[in-house]
Amino acid sequence: MHGISISPGSLGVARNISVSGNIDIDDGDGVILQGPDNDQISYVGCPDPHCVFNARVLIAGNRLVNNGSGVNVTINNWGGPGTIVVRDNQTIHAGTGYSINPGYPFGGDHIGGAGNVQLINNIAAYGNVGFYATLTGPMEYNSAIDNAQSGFVITNTAQFTSNAALGNGGPGVLVNLSTDALDLGTSRAPRRSAATPSSATIGIDPRPRPCSSDTPSSSATSARAKRSLRSSQLGTGGRARGSEPGDAGARNAIAGHQ
Numbered sequence: 001m002h003g004i005s006i007s008p009g010s011l012g013v014a015r016n017i018s019v020s021g022n023i024d025i026d027d028g029d030g031v032i033l034q035g036p037d038n039d040q041i042s043y044v045g046c047p048d049p050h051c052v053f054n055a056r057v058l059i060a061g062n063r064l065v066n067n068g069s070g071v072n073v074t075i076n077n078w079g080g081p082g083t084i085v086v087r088d089n090q091t092i093h094a095g096t097g098y099s100i101n102p103g104y105p106f107g108g109d110h111i112g113g114a115g116n117v118q119l120i121n122n123i124a125a126y127g128n129v130g131f132y133a134t135l136t137g138p139m140e141y142n143s144a145i146d147n148a149q150s151g152f153v154i155t156n157t158a159q160f161t162s163n164a165a166l167g168n169g170g171p172g173v174l175v176n177l178s179t180d181a182l183d184l185g186t187s188r189a190p191r192r193s194a195a196t197p198s199s200a201t202i203g204i205d206p207r208p209r210p211c212s213s214d215t216p217s218s219s220a221t222s223a224r225a226k227r228s229l230r231s232s233q234l235g236t237g238g239r240a241r242g243s244e245p246g247d248a249g250a251r252n253a254i255a256g257h258q
Contacts, residue, residue, distance in 0.1 A: 114133075
């Protein structure tokens with residue numbers, strides 16, 4: 001089950017979407033955005049802007065508690081020119097706080113990109129993995145606090161500045177260098193041609209599994225048992241108290257588990 005689901009009613013999106021100020025508890029995903037992965041044939045004869053992702057999607061100021069994933073985004077065909085901004089949210093006791101995945105554009109067999117996704121000033125606390133982000137746009141002023149595994153697991157993120165990882169059980173930041181689908185654990189069987197009838201449907205796991213020991217998790221049981229919810233430590237402005245970045249340029253605060 002999903003708390004809030006943003007899914008395609010058509011191939012494109014022309015009007016802006018805002019998901020803001022919500023509280024969601026005990027769902028598979030607090031907020032999920034799943035872009036379409038229709039093949040190119042589906043777009044033949046479809047006029048712009050009905051088949052182009054031109055919108056701005058804002059996911060902001062939400063409090064997401066005890067979910068498998070707090071915010072789960074898979075881009076597929078929605079790689080732009082519209083933007084997806086994930087800002088000022090709090091995820092608490094999540095398997096993965098923020099899971100951002102490129103998916104497979106136009107039904108292809110190669111992983112795409114998520115450069116139009118921005119993660120700004122979010123908190124992931126007391127879960128398993130704080131942030132799992134692949135080929136995203138800027139990640140700035142985010143805080144990963146007291147998670148059982150890594151604070152941040154990133155792959156070719158465009159800009160990673162002024163973030164804080166405090167008291168996590170694993171590395172504060174774990175960087176994957178390869179974007180190969182096999183290395184990310186997101187490879188899938190080739191899709192059948194549209195001309196070939198088939199009753200089979202190939203599913204996509206929206207949570208890739210990297211070659212590292214820290215993988216996105218759909219269960220936060222161990223973290224919940226290990227840590228109690230200390231909401232008083234979380235500021236109301238989407239940042240943990242005491243983790244404000246300095247005025248200098250690119251700066252991340254990384255602290256090991258105490």
